[in-house]
Amino acid sequence: MLLNWLWHQGEQLSRLKEAPQESEVSLPLPKCESSPTRTSVILSILSPSNPRTLGDISDALKEADLQTPRVSLLELLDLLVQQEQVIRDWGETGCRVYFLNKKPPA
Numbered sequence: 075m076l077l078n079w080l081w082h083q084g085e086q087l088s089r090l091k092e093a094p095q096e097s098e099v100s101l102p103l104p105k106c107e108s109s110p111t112r113t114s115v116i117l118s119i120l121s122p123s124n125p126r127t128l129g130d131i132s133d134a135l136k137e138a139d140l141q142t143p144r145v146s147l148l149e150l151l152d153l154l155v156q157q158e159q160v161i162r163d164w165g166e167t168g169c170r171v172y173f174l175n176k177k178p179p180a
Contacts (some may be wrong), residue, residue, distance in 0.1 A: 116153060 163170045
């Protein structure tokens with residue numbers, strides 16, 4: 075979400091460089107309203123004690139009327155890592171993911 079906003083701001087800044095210098099363009103700040111964000115919707119239904127599928131998360135995003143309700147595994151994993159709910163363990167055979175409330179197997 076933040077990356078999309080930053081990307082959008084970068085596009086507006088590049089247009090500023092091309093625009094005549096007399097015109098003034100204001101950049102909108104991210105909205106801090108009560109409307110849900112993708113992150114808040116996903117986190118509201120995620121819980122290690124109450125596992126959900128990607129379909130459940132996508133349905134919740136559709137109900138919240140947010141754009142692009144599809145959720146990828148990478149987006150979900152990145153979000154959980156940012157929220158410090160999981161850790162990634164890169165080993166020789168690939169990546170393992172552990173919820174922080176559970177001990178990884180020995």
